[in-house]
Amino acid sequence: MTEASLRQACDLILFGACGDLSTKKLLPALYQLEKSNLLHPQTRIIAIDRQTLSEDAFIDFTCTQISLSIKEKIDRDTFEQLQAKLHYLNMNLTEPNDYLQLKNICDPAIRRPISYFATPPTLFGVICQGISIAGLAVPSARVVMEKPIGHDLNSSIQIHNKIAQYFTEDQIYRIDHYLGKDTVLNLLVLRFANTIFMSLWDHHAIDQVQITVAEELGVAGRWDYYDQAGQVADMLQNHLLQILSCIAMEPPGSLDAASIRHEKLKVLKALRPITHTNVQNNTVRGQYIGGSVHGETVPGYLEEKGGKLASQTETFVAVEVNIDNWRWYGVPFYLRTGKRMLKKHSEVVIYFKPQRHHIFKPGNPHLAQNKLVIRLQPNEGVEIHIMNKLPELKQEMCLQQTGLNVSFNETFKTARIADAYERLLLEVMLGRQYLFVSREEVEHAWLWVDGLLNAWRNDSTPLHTYQAGTWGPISADTLLTRTGRSWNEPS
Ligand code: BG6
Numbered sequence: 486m487t488e489a490s491l492r493q494a495c496d497l498i499l500f501g502a503c504g505d506l507s508t509k510k511l512l513p514a515l516y517q518l519e520k521s522n523l524l525h526p527q528t529r530i531i532a533i534d535r536q537t538l539s540e541d542a543f544i545d546f547t548c549t550q551i552s553l554s555i556k557e558k559i560d561r562d563t564f565e566q567l568q569a570k571l572h573y574l575n576m577n578l579t580e581p582n583d584y585l586q587l588k589n590i591c592d593p594a595i596r597r598p599i600s601y602f603a604t605p606p607t608l609f610g611v612i613c614q615g616i617s618i619a620g621l622a623v624p625s626a627r628v629v630m631e632k633p634i635g636h637d638l639n640s641s642i643q644i645h646n647k648i649a650q651y652f653t654e655d656q657i658y659r660i661d662h663y664l665g666k667d668t669v670l671n672l673l674v675l676r677f678a679n680t681i682f683m684s685l686w687d688h689h690a691i692d693q694v695q696i697t698v699a700e701e702l703g704v705a706g707r708w709d710y711y712d713q714a715g716q717v718a719d720m721l722q723n724h725l726l727q728i729l730s731c732i733a734m735e736p737p738g739s740l741d742a743a744s745i746r747h748e749k750l751k752v753l754k755a756l757r758p759i760t761h762t763n764v765q766n767n768t769v770r771g772q773y774i775g776g777s778v779h780g781e782t783v784p785g786y787l788e789e790k791g792g793k794l795a796s797q798t799e800t801f802v803a804v805e806v807n808i809d810n811w812r813w814y815g816v817p818f819y820l821r822t823g824k825r826m827l828k829k830h831s832e833v834v835i836y837f838k839p840q841r842h843h844i845f846k847p848g849n850p851h852l853a854q855n856k857l858v859i860r861l862q863p864n865e866g867v868e869i870h871i872m873n874k875l876p877e878l879k880q881e882m883c884l885q886q887t888g889l890n891v892s893f894n895e896t897f898k899t900a901r902i903a904d905a906y907e908r909l910l911l912e913v914m915l916g917r918q919y920l921f922v923s924r925e926e927v928e929h930a931w932l933w934v935d936g937l938l939n940a941w942r943n944d945s946t947p948l949h950t951y952q953a954g955t956w957g958p959i960s961a962d963t964l965l966t967r968t969g970r971s972w973n974e975p976s
Pocket of ligand 1 (some may be wrong): 700702719720
């Protein structure tokens with residue numbers, strides 16, 4: 486029996502079907518799932534948007550968008566199978582009567598209703614109400630929603646409260662797409678399937694942890710959304726804190742959602758707050774100015790399409806995070822993320838404590854530290870840096886740090902690493918929540934981030950500029966160099 490035949494057919498109702506997320510990520514992911522035969526034959530995709538389109542026009546549009554996204558020739562047979570599942574409805578999401586259209590075509594007794602909110606979070610409440618009007622807020626229903634859920638703790642609580650009027654926690658799937666990336670999942674495997682790391686994973690052996698999520702892209706095309714959010718709400722509050730939680734959590738009892746979420750939540754609760762007393766020392770905020778990325782001249786943040794000259798929104802943030810628990814006592818976690826940086830590069834680097842006693846070069850305390858580099862994207866893989874003797878005949882042994890490298894592409898000879906949304910859509914259909922974020926996690930992440938943003942508001946933490954195409958403001962380096970450390974130089 487294939488995996489597909491094990492699952493119940495569903496009506497995947499896609500709110501915001503013509504939007505960016507849907508066209509760039511969700512529809513291509515559904516195409517790939519179809520290609521892998523992972524969609525139930527009776528499953529339907531009910532695409533909803535406010536644009537007045539005929540079903541044929543939507544199908545043409547979908548075909549074009551998928552072709553643009555998958556970077557390979559679209560497979561006609563696969564698309565035809567997908568096309569047979571696609572239906573389009575034109576709806577005004579704020580008009581309750583419009584949802585009655587769904588009542589006419591969906592029967593929850595035949596197909597499980599799964600509603601995906603690819604819309605701004607301000608619409609989540611009204612969509613839940615509409616689903617209920619359509620008779621689809623039944624116990625078997627599931628709802629899937631994108632970050633950011635709110636713009637601070639209070640707004641997040643309000644949105645959650647509205648959703649909770651219609652759905653219980655076990656029906657709600659909150660997406661943080663980083664949790665669907667193979668390499669982020671591999672963090673769990675690396676930690677909990679390899680005994681060699683178990684006894685090394687705490688303050689006894691680890692000196693510092695660095696998490697970098699750098700993007701080449703600017704914010705053109707999304708200036709209005711981004712200027713409200715900034716890099717802290719767009720990336721730090723969710724993706725970086727989730728990666729940090731996966732690295733720092735205690736071993737969960739099992740892979741089930743309750744165990745994993747419970748352990749991640751404990752980490753978020755243990756984050757030392759950023760307040761006016763440590764904000765200057767522990768954080769750096771930046772905004773890009775014009776520069777060049779891969780030889781191409783690019784505008785500064787304020788000159789991007791739709792940009793306004795007075796904005797003080799950060800497009801870069803670096804922060805020293807401390808986790809106040811036994812395991813991580815005294816181990817700084819350095820997080821940095823920004824737009825328009827030198828290259829797209831995300832990694833986690835674990836630095837182990839230096840040798841205390843040197844026999845190879847007595848008197849030279851600067852032997853390189855061992856480090857474990859987990860490359861999240863691109864060139865996904867894991868590398869352990871260890872000291873080796875150079876094979877040469879000299880009176881004194883010469884040492885050099887070299888890497889033991891597992892490159893996913895080469896090692897697993899994989900033609901394609903699945904996009905995070907393929908994994909996450911599959912998990913929703915399977916009803917497994919362990920890769921989705923709980924309400925408590927979202928709220929605790931906001932609580933910590935609110936502290937940081939309030940401290941910035943009430944303080945004179947400067948907004949540094951950095952040239953597009955660099956690793957961010959110089960002061961992000963100072964955050965580390967003041968303790969004799971430096972950011973890992975990606976190879
Ligand atoms: C999204 C952010 O959540 O993640 C975007 O809103 C960002 O601003 C994107 O560009 C990065 O995702 P990825 O998978 O390309 O690293």
